[in-house]
Amino acid sequence: KAGVTQTPRYLIKTRGQQVTLSCSPISGHRSVSWYQQTPGQGLQFLFEYFSETQRNKGNFPGRFSGRQFSNSRSEMNVSTLELGDSALYLCASSLLTGSGNTIYFGEGSWLTVV
Amino acid sequence: AQTVTQSQPEMSVQEAETVTLSCTYDTSESDYYLFWYKQPPSRQMILVIRQEAYKQQNATENRFSVNFQKAAKSFSLKISDSQLGDAAMYFCASPYAGNTPLVFGKGTRLSVIA
Numbered sequence: 001k002a003g004v005t006q007t008p009r010y011l012i013k014t015r016g017q018q019v020t021l022s023c024s025p026i027s028g029h030r031s032v033s034w035y036q037q038t039p040g041q042g043l044q045f046l047f048e049y050f051s052e053t054q055r056n057k058g059n060f061p062g063r064f065s066g067r068q069f070s071n072s073r074s075e076m077n078v079s080t081l082e083l084g085d086s087a088l089y090l091c092a093s094s095l096l097t098g099s100g101n102t103i104y105f106g107e108g109s110w111l112t113v114v
Numbered sequence: 115a116q117t118v119t120q121s122q123p124e125m126s127v128q129e130a131e132t133v134t135l136s137c138t139y140d141t142s143e144s145d146y147y148l149f150w151y152k153q154p155p156s157r158q159m160i161l162v163i164r165q166e167a168y169k170q171q172n173a174t175e176n177r178f179s180v181n182f183q184k185a186a187k188s189f190s191l192k193i194s195d196s197q198l199g200d201a202a203m204y205f206c207a208s209p210y211a212g213n214t215p216l217v218f219g220k221g222t223r224l225s226v227i228a
Contacts, residue, residue: 043218105159
């Protein structure tokens with residue numbers, strides 16, 4: 001069974017540009033969550049989608065947005081990139097939503113903003 | 115504010131020895147789940163073990179076990195017979211409330227000395 005797949009794995013963008021990251025969950029999983037990981041702030045929750053609806057949102061500016069498609073694949077978008085957006089972006093999927101469900105992570109997308 | 119605290123930024127252990135990583139958490143729920151994840155240099159987060167709070171029995175997965183103290187809101191991870199492949203960052207995670215996303219601690223970097 002394939003795991004969580006994130007693309008692209010590495011990318012470099014310039015300040016002011018926008019970026020879209022993609023996540024394909026484990027087959028059958030309907031919940032997708034996104035986390036940002038930086039050395040200073042650790043792992044911070046961005047948002048969670050379940051059945052194409054945003055269920056939870058973290059404390060990030062509106063430049064960070066996401067969506068989920070009918071096949072459960074999810075994308076997140078960051079507009080007007082800032083240097084501080086450089087981070088590892090981790091996607092995780094779970095069968096259902098709710099705190100009792102184990103989440104499984106992808107390998108992450110490394111974003112560098114220059 | 116929801117918090118998960120890992121008080122040991124770094125730990126080291128001799129190969130074949132036992133090490134315990136500490137974690138305390140805060141939650142508004144009486145029934146919840148707790149998780150330990152491992153992040154090796156590849157940066158993919160891997161589930162190590164999960165504990166259901168309503169179960170008094172501590173969870174065990176091969177060489178990994180937990181010491182769950184519900185009243186103290188403490189959830190430590192014990193690694194027995196440590197192996198070189200156990201070297202990684204270890205994150206403790208807990209949801210603050212029933213349908214909120216996981217909150218992660220800052221992590222403990224574990225080194226295994228041959």
